[in-house]
């Protein structure tokens with residue numbers, strides 16, 4: 001007979017937990033950890049019983065050891081109408097590994113260096129469009145910018161008119177996500193009326209454009225020289241020598257767009273909620289950029305993602321009973337490798353709520369105590385791209401403007417979908433900085 005299963009103690013009931021997590025995730029998570037320790041159970045509405053694990057060693061075991069009884073794709077299943085059923089986010093087991101192995105190489109070091117060029121161009125255009133004295137919602141501007149970067153670097157589309165067409169069609173699909181709360185039985189097209197019908201109609205338009213881009217790229221004379229992700233995927237072969245099908249390519253392109261643009265935009269919005277409030281950090285950043293050294297810039301990115309990790313926890317469904325962090329847990333529950341709680345442990349990061357990039361200058365980040373991109377066999381495929389993007393955008397913005405934040409204190413953090421975001425999107429007034437020789441542009445090209 002197998003050993004009896006047990007749940008660690010934790011907060012109840014599900015309704016209060018869910019409200020706490022959605023409206024005040026930083027306070028709720030910290031309160032639960034203070035009260036119950038690094039491993040606790042917390043039932044949630046819709047998702048049922050879950051166990052948060054804020055122990056780096058146990059998280060490492062979950063991310064790198066045997067995962068046959070830890071399903072990640074299942075937790076993402078609600079996104080399948082948008083992503084398609086061949087998406088790396090939805091698949092588990094060998095099918096997941098096949099897609100993942102195809103997707104990883106285009107995001108390697110040499111390519112990310114080429115993406116920096118694309119990012120800088122897009123960032124400079126975006127920041128140049130801000131007028132002196134204009135009020136902007138930083139997260140919205142960053143969303144437009146990160147979208148542009150994905151369409152250029154991942155889809156490889158560079159013609160203005162095509163970018164705009166794709167953007168309009170894809171944003172329309174993303175904005176009808178509300179359709180996902182329509183229960184399965186009511187998912188009828190109704191001639192394009194109702195939320196489900198509208199979603200399907202918009203998706204067809206976007207898919208047509210994506211398939212058109214795939215076909216054009218297949219035929220492109222310069223396909224072999226191109227380094228955008230779609231072109232690399234078209235040239236990729238799996239272990240059996242098979243190429244990706246158009247349907248697989250479509251699903252992975254939409255997945256990368258969805259997984260990669262709002263997350264990065266939110267990370268940037270948090271960076272700009274933190275930086276201007278800390279003149280010493282901002283001053284040092286500008287000094288070091290002026291002298292052509294990027295280490296402090298990288299530390300600013302690392303510390304932003306530690307303090308404001310965007311994704312509070314990874315999510316796995318247990319298909320069999322399994323012992324995690326000393327608890328023999330029952331099948332059917334969710335386990336949350338608690339990214340944010342590890343980042344906020346005072347024994348790992350003294351004064352955890354302080355924004356202090358210096359903490360990463362000497363030691364760098366240890367892999368299972370710094371987890372904004374998860375880890376192991378489901379680690380974020382776009383991690384290097386996202387970090388390069390955050391660094392280049394921060395470089396461009398702090399080199400050209402001062403952002404006068406509207407709110408007197410750090411933005412409250414709320415949960416929207418599966419991400420933690422600044423509640424008000426970081427409203428700020430733009431103050432252009434006088435152009436000085438040796439600032440952003442020159443420093444940027446010196447380090448390219």
Ligand code: HEM
Nearest residue numbers: 256259260263264267310314372373374378380381382386
């Ligand atoms: C700051 C920005 C980003 C954050 C915080 C972030 C975070 C994450 C996290 C935590 C995971 C792991 C989830 C898990 O273990 O279940 C993940 C997976 C993933 N991310 Fe990101 N991500 C970011 C940007 C991007 C970008 C730019 C792309 C692509 C262009 C991307 C594509 C993906 C994909 C495809 C996966 C699934 C990997 C798999 O299941 O094997 N992400 N991301």
